[in-house]
Amino acid sequence: TAGDRMIKIWDLTKAGSLLGTLSNHQKAVTCLCMTKDKRAPRLLAGSLDQSVKVYDLSRFAVTHTMRFSSPVMSLGISHDVEHPTLAVGMLDGHTAIRKRSPTSIEEKGGGLLTKLPPPRAGSKRYFKRGMDYKPRARDVVVKGKRRKKLRPYDVFIRKFQYNNALDAAMKEAHPVIVISVIDELMQRNGLKIALSGRTDKDLLPVLAFVVKHIANPHYTRPLLQTANLILDLYGSVCRQSSMIDDLVMKLKVAVKNELTMLDHMQKIVANVRLLGANGLDSVPA
Structure with a gap:
């Protein structure tokens, strides 16, 4: 019988005398079940502590503990003595089904069957167990x-290696990826760190990307901040590299063209508004 956290074993042939008390669960015991093996009977007990414990009735000791994701409310075991199947009903509405695997592995050697002991935890055979198993026709294969493998720039960002993350994004040669990494670095206040301490060869691809895509309205905001940081960090040494100097001049031209276009657009908008206002004034009441 079970009550609260206690399991009591009674002998009904001796006027119901108490044989032993088991108190290994941390919360209330909700269900009990006996195995069908008469040679070595086992008692299974489910509990609200999300576990099922297997007891050896000859010693009144726990031989195995199975953990589940929710409190155990019911359990049942099949009649197969060699490889029994255990079904466990849990509080969250799920049912867990576990099947006992063979306790030994049989291999052919020298014409005889040699039984190997269970694999030691952490060994190579332990991690490879079940890899050679082939499902039967009635088995349900899930x-x-x-898990998706992280891209190199994601790995560097998680390691706070912002300089390497920006370089890895540049190697992808995809504007969306580069802008995404720049946005992430801006949110982490790591863009200045990613741009600092670069040689002219390391700075060249970043500056070339800024010059090429700064006119794109989708990328203008993060690239303007990137360009300002580059000028703040390397403005005093730009003249020392002809390649960097050429890119800075191209950046200047690109920004100037954008400002000129913006000025023209503002004038067009003003003229359109003026024409709209004059049209409304000329409409008779």
């Missing part, structure tokens, strides 16, 4: 989703 394919797990593999």
Whole structure:
């Protein structure tokens, strides 16, 4: 019988005398079940502590503990003595089904069957167990989703290596990726760190990207901040590299062209508004 955290074993052939008390659960025991093996009977107990414990009734000791994701409310075991199947009903509405695997691995060697002991935890055979198993026709195969591998720039950002993250994004040669990394560095206040301490060869691809895409309205805001940081950090040494100096001049021309275009657009908008206002004034009441 079970009550609260206690399990009591009674002998009904001796006027119901108490044989032993088991108190290994941390919360209330909700269900009990006996295995069908008469040679070595085992008692299974489910509890609200999200575990199922297996007891050896000859020693009144716990031989195995199975953990689950929710409090255990019910359990049942199949009649297969060799490889029994355990079904566990949990509080969250899910049912867990576990099947006991063979306790030994049989391999053919010298014409005889040699039984190997269970693999030691942490060994190579332990991590490779079940890899050679082939599902039967009645088995339900559930394919797990593999975790997506992080891109190099994501790995560097997680390691706070902002300089390497920006370089890795530049190697992708995809504007959206580069702008995404720049935005992430701006949010982390790491863009200045990523741009600092660069030689002219390291600075060249970053500056070339800024010059090429600064006119794109989708990229203008982050690239303007990047350009300002580059000028603040390297403005005093730009003359020392002809390649950097040429790119800075191209950046100046690109920004000047954008400002000129913006001035023309503002004039066009003003003229359109003026024409609209004059049109409204000429409409008779």
